[in-house]
Amino acid sequence: MSSLRLDHVSKRYLIRQAHVGPAPNGLVARLRQRFAPAHVFWALRDVSFEVARGEAVGIIGPNGAGKSTLLKLLAGITAPTVGEISISGKLSALLEVGSGFHPELTGIENIYLSGSILGMQRKEISAKLDGIIDFAGVRPFIDVPVKRFSSGMVVRLGFSVAAHLDPDILLLDEVLAVGDAAFQKKCIDRVLELKRRSTVVFISHDLAAVQQLCDRVIVMNQGEIVYDGATAGAMTAYSALARFRASPPPRSEAVAKTAEVVSLEFLDRGGAPVQVVKTGDALRIRVEYRARIPVAEVNFSVFFYGADGTLHCQFTTWLSGETADLEPGNGIVEFTCEELGLQPGSYLIDAIIEQHGNNLDWQYRCSTIQVNSGRNVKGLFYHPHTWRETRASSILSGENVTADPGNHV
Amino acid sequence: MRALPAEEALSTRFSGRSTKNIRPPSFEPWRLWSAGRELLSYRDLLVTLSLHRLSVRYKQSILGWAWALVQPLALMLIYTIIFSVVTRMPDEGVPYAVFVYAALLPWTYFATIMTNSATCLVNHSQLITKVYFPREILPLTYVAAAFVDFLVGAVVLAGMMVYYHLPVTRYVLYLIPIMAVLSAFGLALALFLSVLQVRVRDIGLAMPLVMQVWMFATPVVYPLSAVPSRLRVYYDVNPLAGTIESFRRVLLQSKPPEYSSFAEASVIALVLLPVAYLFFKYREASMADFI
Numbered sequence: 001m002s003s004l005r006l007d008h009v010s011k012r013y014l015i016r017q018a019h020v021g022p023a024p025n026g027l028v029a030r031l032r033q034r035f036a037p038a039h040v041f042w043a044l045r046d047v048s049f050e051v052a053r054g055e056a057v058g059i060i061g062p063n064g065a066g067k068s069t070l071l072k073l074l075a076g077i078t079a080p081t082v083g084e085i086s087i088s089g090k091l092s093a094l095l096e097v098g099s100g101f102h103p104e105l106t107g108i109e110n111i112y113l114s115g116s117i118l119g120m121q122r123k124e125i126s127a128k129l130d131g132i133i134d135f136a137g138v139r140p141f142i143d144v145p146v147k148r149f150s151s152g153m154v155v156r157l158g159f160s161v162a163a164h165l166d167p168d169i170l171l172l173d174e175v176l177a178v179g180d181a182a183f184q185k186k187c188i189d190r191v192l193e194l195k196r197r198s199t200v201v202f203i204s205h206d207l208a209a210v211q212q213l214c215d216r217v218i219v220m221n222q223g224e225i226v227y228d229g230a231t232a233g234a235m236t237a238y239s240a241l242a243r244f245r246a247s248p249p250p251r252s253e254a255v256a257k258t259a260e261v262v263s264l265e266f267l268d269r270g271g272a273p274v275q276v277v278k279t280g281d282a283l284r285i286r287v288e289y290r291a292r293i294p295v296a297e298v299n300f301s302v303f304f305y306g307a308d309g310t311l312h313c314q315f316t317t318w319l320s321g322e323t324a325d326l327e328p329g330n331g332i333v334e335f336t337c338e339e340l341g342l343q344p345g346s347y348l349i350d351a352i353i354e355q356h357g358n359n360l361d362w363q364y365r366c367s368t369i370q371v372n373s374g375r376n377v378k379g380l381f382y383h384p385h386t387w388r389e390t391r392a393s394s395i396l397s398g399e400n401v402t403a404d405p406g407n408h409v
Numbered sequence: 410m411r412a413l414p415a416e417e418a419l420s421t422r423f424s425g426r427s428t429k430n431i432r433p434p435s436f437e438p439w440r441l442w443s444a445g446r447e448l449l450s451y452r453d454l455l456v457t458l459s460l461h462r463l464s465v466r467y468k469q470s471i472l473g474w475a476w477a478l479v480q481p482l483a484l485m486l487i488y489t490i491i492f493s494v495v496t497r498m499p500d501e502g503v504p505y506a507v508f509v510y511a512a513l514l515p516w517t518y519f520a521t522i523m524t525n526s527a528t529c530l531v532n533h534s535q536l537i538t539k540v541y542f543p544r545e546i547l548p549l550t551y552v553a554a555a556f557v558d559f560l561v562g563a564v565v566l567a568g569m570m571v572y573y574h575l576p577v578t579r580y581v582l583y584l585i586p587i588m589a590v591l592s593a594f595g596l597a598l599a600l601f602l603s604v605l606q607v608r609v610r611d612i613g614l615a616m617p618l619v620m621q622v623w624m625f626a627t628p629v630v631y632p633l634s635a636v637p638s639r640l641r642v643y644y645d646v647n648p649l650a651g652t653i654e655s656f657r658r659v660l661l662q663s664k665p666p667e668y669s670s671f672a673e674a675s676v677i678a679l680v681l682l683p684v685a686y687l688f689f690k691y692r693e694a695s696m697a698d699f700i
Contacts, residue, residue: 076429088429100536104469112457113458116458121453
C-alpha cells in the first residue's frame with residue numbers, strides 16, 4: 001500500500017521581468033511590466049514515483065534540481081501545475097524549526113501555537129507537554145517570553161515540538177543540523193525512532209545523511225528524476241551529474257560566463273577515473289574548463305565539504321603564487337596529491353574559477369567523492385608523515401646536548 | 410504506543426483511508442465541501458490562533474484591553490461634539506451619543522475586519538511559505554478577534570442604554586441575524602481582499618481611505634431617514650446601509666429591521682461568501698509562489 005504517490009507532476013513558474021532589475025518609475029511602465037509576457041520556467045517536469053508505507057526515501061540533487069519545489073508540493077504549500085499527488089494518512093512537514101513562534105509569548109504558549117500550526121490537536125499537545133519541555137531542556141524558562149530565550153533554546157524548543165508530531169508520513173528538510181552536538185544526536189535518534197513507524201521522505205543535498213537514514217534514494221536534476229533506486233547506486237548517479245552540468249542550468253544568469261568549469265573528475269595514481277578513494281591514497285583532480293574570451297590571471301579552486309557542510313579542505317592554484325592565463329576554448333587544470341589526508345566519509349565538491357577576487361564560475365556541489373578507510377589515524381585528518389627511531393645514547397651524546405642556547409628563546 | 414485513542418478517532422489516519430489529493434487549482438464548486446470539511450478538522454488551530462491574536466495584541470501595553478474601547482468611544486465623542494454641539498443632526502429621538510455609538514459599534518467591527526485581514530496573508534508570509542494549513546484560518550482569526558472587541562464594546566453600549574433609560578425589547582433578538590449577515594459580508598470581503606493583496610499590494614494601502622469614504626456613505630453618523638430619496642438607490646446597493654441601520658433600529662427604535670434593505674444585504678452577503686471562499690481556495694494553491 002503506497003502512502004505517497006506522484007502521478008506525472010509538473011510545476012511551472014512564471015518569472016516576470018519585474019523580479020529582475022530595479023522597479024521602473026511611472027504608472028504606465030509599472031503596468032506594462034506587470035502584464036509583460038512571463039518567462040516560463042518548469043521547476044519540475046513529469047515527476048512520478050510512489051513511496052510505500054514504512055519506506056525511508058532520500059531525495060538529493062544539486063541546487064536547482066527541483067528539491068525545494070517538490071518539498072513544497074508534498075507539504076501542500078503550493079499546488080502542481082499538472083498532475084496529481086495522493087497522500088494517505090497524516091503528513092507532517094519539517095521545513096523549518098520553530099514555525100509560528102511568537103517572541104512575546106511564553107515557552108508554553110509557543111508550544112501550543114507552534115504545535116497546532118504543525119497540525120497537532122490541543123489535547124495531544126497537553127498530553128505531550130512534559131515530553132516536549134524535557135526534550136528541549138528548557139523547563140526553568142518555560143513561563144518566560146521566548147524573546148528572552150537564547151537562540152539555541154529557541155531552536156531546541158522548536159525542534160522539540162516538531163519531534164513530538166506523530167505523523168504517518170514525515171517530510172524532512174535539512175533541519176536536522178540544529179543545536180550542539182549532544183542535541184543533534186538526540187534529534188537523529190528521534191528521527192530514527194520515527195522512521196520505525198512512519199514513512200520518511202528526507203530531502204537534502206547531504207548524501208552522507210541520506211545514506212544514514214534512507215533505504216532508497218531519488219536523485220533529481222533540473223526538475224527530473226535521473227535515478228531512483230538503492231542507496232548504493234545513488235552515489236554514482238549523483239557524481240555523474242557533475243558532467244551533465246556542462247550545459248548551464250536554466251536558472252543561471254543570462255550573461256554567458258567568460259570562463260566556466262565544464263567537468264570535474266577524480267583520477268587515481270594510474271589516471272583511471274575513481275569515485276571512491278581511501279585515506280592516504282594518491283588522488284588527482286582533473287578540472288576541465290571552457291573560456292569564451294582570453295582571461296588573464298585566474299585561479300582555480302576545488303573545495304571538499306563534509307556531510308554537515310563544513311569545509312574540510314581546499315585544492316587551489318593560489319598557493320603556488322602563480323596564476324593561469326586562459327585562451328578561448330577548452331583546457332584542463334590538474335591537481336595532484338600524493339597522500340590524501342581526508343578521513344572516511346562522503347564529501348561534496350565545489351569548484352571555482354576566480355579572477356582578482358571575483359568568481360567567474362562557481363559550480364556549487366558539482367560532484368561528490370566517497371573516502372573509505374585506508375591509512376586511518378585518530379583525529380580530524382590523516383597527516384602524511386614519516387618516522388625514524390634513534391638510540392637514546394646518541395641523543396645524550398654529542399651535539400644534541402650542547403644545543404644552541406638560542407633555541408630556548 | 411502510537412497515540413492516544415481519542416486522536417485516532419478524530420482522524421482516521423491509522424486506517425489509511427484519509428487520502429488527500431493535491432491537484433492543480435480549479436473553480437469546481439464541490440471544492441467548497443472538501444474545503445469546509447478540512448477547515449473543520451483544523452478548528453483547534455483556529456481557536457489557538459484566535460486566542461493568540463487577542464493575547465499578543467495588548468502585551469506590554471498599559472491600557473491593555475481598554476484599547477478595544479478607545480476607537481469607538483473616541484469616534485463617539487468626536488461625532489457627538491460635532492453633531493449635537495456644533496450643529497444639529499436628526500437623531501430620531503434618542504440622545505445623539507447613544508444614537509451614533511449604536512452604529513459605530515457594528516461599523517468598527519466591520520472596519521477592523523477589513524483593515525486587519527486585508528494584510529493578514531502578506532504579514533504571515535513566513536508561515537505561508539513554510540507550513541500548510543487552510544489559509545482562510547488567518548482572516549477568520551481576525552474576524553474572531555474583532556468580534557471579541559465588538560462584545561467588549563457592546564457592554565459599554567448596554568451601560569449607555571441603562572444610563573439613558575432606553576428600553577430593551579424583544580426586537581433585540583434581531584441582532585443575531587444582523588450580526589451574522591454583517592460577519593458573513595465582512596468575511597467574504599476579507600477573503601477577497603487578503604488574497605488580492607498577495608499580488609497587488611495597493612489593496613492594503615488603499616484600505617484606510619476606502620473605509621473612511623465608506624463610513625460616510627453608510628448611515629452611521631446620520632439616520633437613513635435623513636437621506637434624500639433620489640440618493641436612496643446608492644444605499645440599496647450598500648449592504649452595510651441595511652445592516653447598520655437595522656442594528657440601530659432594532660436596538661433604539663424598538664422596531665423590526667427594514668425588511669427590504671436587510672433582505673437585500675443578506676442576499677448579497679450569502680451569495681458573496683461562497684464565491685469569495687471558492688476564489689480564495691483557488692488562489693490559495695499558488696499563494697506561496699507569489700507572496
